[in-house]
Amino acid sequence: MFDQNRPSTQNLNRAEYLDKVLGCWTGKNIGGTLGTPMEGKRDIFNVTFYTQDQKGVPAPNDDLDLQLVWLQAVEEHGAEHITERLLGEYWMGHIIGPWNEYGVGKVNISNGLVPPLSGAVNNDQWKNSNGAWIRSEVWACMFPGSPDEAASYAWMDACVDHADDGIYAELFTASVEAAAFVESDIRKLIEIGLTKIPADCRVARSVKLACSEYDAKHDFVDARNAIVKENEDLGWFQAPANIGFTILGLLYGEGDFGKTVCAAVNCGDDTDCTGATAGAILGIIKGRSGIPKEWIEPIGETIKTVAINPFKLDVPKTLQELTDRVARVAFETWVRNPTLIPISDAPTAIDDAYRAKLLSSGAVAKRLWQRSSMILRYPLPYGCFNIQYVDGPIAKPGEPLRIKLWLNRLVLDDKSVHCRWELPEGWTAEPGCEVAMLAHHGNEVVKEVILIPGEFGGAYEYVLLEITLAGRFNPEYITVPFQLTGCVQNDHRQNTQDHWDARNRLSARRASRPL
Template sequence: MKKKTFLAVGLAMMLCCFSSCNQQQAPANQTTVPKDFTISREVLMDKIKGGWAGQTIGCSYGGPTEFRYNGTMIQDYVTIPWPDGYIKWWYDTFPGLYDDVYMDLTFVEVFDRLGLDAPADSFAVAFANAGYTLWHANQAARYNILQGIMPPASGHWLNNPHADDIDYQIEADYAGLMSPGMPNAASAISDKIGHIMNYGDGWYGGVYVGAMYSLAFISDDIEFIVTEALKTIPEQSTYYQCMNDVIRWHKEFPNDWKRTWFECEKKWSQDIGCPDGVFVPLNIDAVINSAYIIIGLLYGEGDFYKTMDISTRCGQDSDCNPASAAGILGTMLGYSHIPEYWTKNLKEVEDINFAYTTISLNKTYQMSFDQAMQMIERNGGKIEGNDIVIACQQPVPVKYEKAFEGQYPTGKIAIDKNITDVGEVTFDGTSIVFKGYVKSPDQDYVAKAEMYIDGKLVETANLPASYVIRRNELFWKYQLPKGKHTVSFKWLNPIAGTSVMFGEALVYSDAPLQVAHR
């Protein structure tokens, strides 16, 4: 009996060694993407599981802090809890926290159902008709699609005032996880799907995150992953310049993440697009929030908790940012190397479907693995028994595009009236965005209203009372001739007990407002 036990233990140790060694080892200080990379099926699955697990854990960890610390870091004395049963508690109490994940799963499910060549419209229709609540660029895109404005127009800034927001950045994980070692393949997926809801810097956030996930399969060097992935972004973009600054500041202040955070705030914290974030501390722009992801990755130094905690403590969208950072690091480490302290809570929910889906984490792991295998073969890789040979890709920049070019916020106009009492709104500038909402006891009601600018009909809009399919902003118009303009509205189908409430208007011009003080 003892002999059999000894032999069994020895065999188990040999198999374990074989499994862990059956992967090409990346150099400690990597400088280039290899031509090809060999990985075992077990290790590939372990890394895919690590990516999804890290994302879910990071989102849960940062959950209670989301947008509670805007324009300020979360100080060290602020404790962030991690009690037993925590992820299950979020699943049961506030499943909407996991919009980071179930948004991804919408796209994963379409790939699973229709294959790798599924058209953009299929993803757009699935996303627009899903039962979950959306915000910002996602909600603006949903409205556009349901009104017949399909991608890429649905994400373009002229149709979507939130085009630079974080939305695609938080849901691009799937693109990198299904494209191991192939960042350009991930970018191609993001081109098709990311333009459903974003444009310009908002789109670049998802491209960059996808590229970091992709490279995390073939490198154990965080600095290399962060730097090499940035090659997918055009250098002339604001997004590239901010990430490049963060990488440079990390080298300049290698032991002080707070100094890099502060430098980032000084130079890159302005938000000119999102109507909710202009002139206030809230910043849901992809640029600054991506910076917080890589601050966590660089200063976390490969430590799962430290990476997640720093990204959280940078503030703003402080559940989504640690979700991305922990997901990228989880891919690099693999599920089996995420400390049990964090995975213990996760294992309680791995067979539970995410809200609004029929997909659990365990299903997700397998679906993502199957899609990665297809992508590897499609892009020149080979499957040789248990070994998978990835034909790695040298990152190349995607196309350059810029949202809100020449748009400078100059002020707000308080309205706070029902459409019937708004009358005429006058402003001096080039663009205007009207915030507001429809309030009705009938959630199926859709207000129809016209906007006139300088006496000319500019738009007739459908304004649903339902929050799920609402229009984020009531009206907007960019790129008017510079000067004074008068705006008025006409409600075409008023009903009793219903109102179309205008909040405030955000005004832009073609240059920053200059005020001379004596």
């Protein structure tokens, strides 16, 4: 299936790789099941093992089952063909979970605000939340030892329903998890993750605070409270604090699997997420063979889903089946991408130069965190047409909106591209409805247009843009969506808190009833 004799100074032993992938999914199931009863609670806990009898079955957890959708997308299209728009369509077709940012992303896509707009628009309350970083393991397992590659796919994944720190959080976890296939030192892994996100973002601040609390030998509860205080302006169910809790678990757990997942969960808040990610990271480091059996036996080997439509998706029944499918994709991807670390029967060999490279931010990471959630990319037969909403896609009649246009990934060279806006009645454009640009291979020419909206016919207007390449008689057409200001209201934060408060009251009443 692939050439094991291709020259490389690096290598991952196949058996070790498979053990680590299985360890990842096992740790994910364990941590998620451990944290499920505490999810949404703001208390500090003191759990040391499962608090529920699972009877050999794990708790259903969207942290894992959302990744099954991405796996099928890669299986059906190949990793090289994955885009944020394609993942958005798989999201619409397979994911039924309506919660918070998941629901916002689906509504936005339904209204034409496709990824990455879907994660940034109408989403101020949840764009920095936890729904993305909890589903990063699939990219790490597909690109073991290659954190930049994993982070690139994590960006496309996260932007479907997140922006800003919601995206940075997944860049961080995907990078840490991918690096964990070749690096076992927790502090070095944290350092690698920090090189892949902006140094001043909220996720980075929480990670650094967790490290400083641990280095100062502060009590675990005091460290947890420091993370809460640092992020109290963001509120609960937000990525910066919960990433911080996950790091506290990894640090204060000091390499012990049980202590690690319990410490992450004991911080409270989004406990199934923090426990699951801490378990997955340690599962990669230790491999399935290094996870204590007493943590595996109570939940068994199956996969239970909660947020996906099982009738339209090929859901693996066991962790081993999931491992085999992910590994098959990783092998096939390596064949097509010679920059990736080979996976073969030879012993694992990672040299010092490669390890040092993992700690470098590099061009890929910087390009990712500078990537705008306000740029739509439209593939054309001869290149990729880009539209940037400088002022965002939410419009008010009479107020100008700056739009930037450019063409890149051009197959041809030195070609004039003619663009013409077909504006709704009452809309105007400056300097006019038509603009021409000279497109060069590898040299982007950006044109700025100012649209002045008129009245909207409804909540949305879909403005037609005609694009014609010089020498071609057939134009290409794309629609550019705009949303009328004030037409969408989103009060999910209070609704969500009401939900968790009601659920916790119900749980307390059940616990108080005599048997």
